[in-house]
Amino acid sequence: MVHPEFDRSWLRLSSVQRVFDVLEQAGQEARVVGGAVRNSLLGEPVDDIDIATTATPQMVMAQAAEHSVKAVGTGVEHGTVTLVIEGRPFEVTTLREDVETFGRKATVRFGRDWSHDAQRRDFTLNALYLDRHGQLHDPLGGLDDCLARRVTFIGNAETRIREDYLRILRFYRFHAHYGAGAPDAEGRSACAKLKDGLEQLSAERISKEILKLLSGAGAVACLTMMEEDGILQALFGRRLRVAELECASRLLEGTSFPCDPELGLIVLAIDKPGEAGRLAERLRLSNAFEKRARLAVEASDVLRQAENANAFAHGVKLSLYRYGRQASADGLILAKISGDTSIFAGMLKLVKETQVPVMPLSGRDLLAEGLAAGPEVGRRLKILEAEWIKSDFLTEKAKLLNIK
Incomplete structure (x- = not known):
């Protein structure tokens, strides 16, 4: 096999080599497998480093203890132990082969055959192994698929x-x-x-x-x-807004505001405030995601109402005041994905650089002016807030207090 040149520098890290020191005892073998090998071959960043080994989980735990390395039995019944070295976790899994398969509840047995272990993985580009010396092992011929960037199922x-x-x-x-x-x-x-x-x-x-x-x-x-x-x-029970996501991606090209995955999902699947909760429930998404999505849609409604530059500048201030900068930026994208994109960068700059308005008046100020505590304070504060917003957030505290 002709082995291509690729960056193996991460393999020389002391933490990585120490994993091999722990595992390769009494004739046992260990190799890096999957994502780290694939990404190295493709020139992509290497993040998680997963290890396959002939050592059983019990051996891994014992050898870790012998070397004073922290070991966590994260999935011992499936052959997986996590070693923590220099603060970095390494997922170590014993070579396996399927005896019976019931989806994720497959019955497996541990073994020493690297080819059998490779055959139970998903794609050929993920069935590549690298030993501690940087030697590439390709039991199923997945190297060509990897270098050609072909995602091909095994078998x-x-x-x-x-x-x-x-x-x-x-x-x-x-x-x-x-x-x-x-x-x-x-x-x-x-x-x-x-x-x-x-x-x-x-x-x-x-x-x-x-x-x-x-x-x-x-x-x-x-x-x-x-x-x-x-x-x-099949996943969502309805059509999603793929075309709008493509427009949003184009809008953000060349800006410093990336279309992160959560924003992508908001653009793709949410157009009304009520949809945020339904999607979060359907996919068991976090409360933080549901809040971000809901505020983004509400902010977009404010920004859509702007008919000219002055109105847009006021809308930005209003959105920033009510929903904050993150939601205003998200809302701008939702508001403009189907409109004129030629001035979007300027609009986004305004959202990112406009100072968030701060109401100069509080209930405490009204109490200090002699207003009796109670519901009237809140009612009066809302009236004055509306006047302040109407003045483009310019009316100062003293003038607000003089409004009858």
Whole structure:
């Protein structure tokens, strides 16, 4: 095999080499597998470093204790132990082969055959291994697929999917991040055919995968394919706004305001305040996401009402005052994805640089002026706030107090 040149510098880190020191005892072997190897070959950043080993979980725990390394049994029954070295976690999994498969509840046994371990993984570009010396091991011939950026299922695509239906979403997600050219036809066909199996997945697994997909450079193209293949309808029960997401991505090109995955999901799936709660519930998303989505839609309603430059400047102040800077920027994108984009950068600059208005008056000030405590304070404060907003947030405290 001809081994390509690629960056292995991360492999020489003391923490990584110490993992090998712990694992490679008494004839046991260990290799880095999956994402770190794939990303190195493709010139992508290396984040998580996962290790496969012939040592059983019990051996890993014992050897870690012998080397005074923290070990956490994060999935011992499935062969996984997390080693923490120099503050960095390394997920270590014993070589496995399937005995019976029931989706994620497959019965596995531990072994020493690297080829068998590779065969139970999802895609050929993820079945590549690297030993501590930087030697590449390719038991299934996945190197060519990796270098060509082909996301191809290992063996029969339908068989791999039936083992875990999340692999449908992973197929599109990996193509969005790493794929080049048209997606693998057999894989795509299998995903479309077996899409009803997505009903078996938890909302948490789906949302995690969708958000990862949305961070990929090819997200819009892959979402378009997912719409054509009926995947989005199966997940969300309705059509999503893929075209609007493409417009939003274009709007933000060249700006310092990225279309992060959460914003992408807001653009894709939410157009009314009530939809934020429904989507958050459907995908078990956080309260923070639901709040961000709701405020973004409310801010967009304020910014859509601006008919000229002066009105827009006032709308920006009003949005900043009511919803804050993050929601105002999100709302601007929702408001302008279907309108004139030629002046969007200037609008975004205004949102980012306009000072957030601060109401110069409080209930305490009204009490100091002799107003009796009670509901009248709140009522009076709302009247004065409306006058302050009407003055383009310019009326000072003394003048507000003089308003009858």
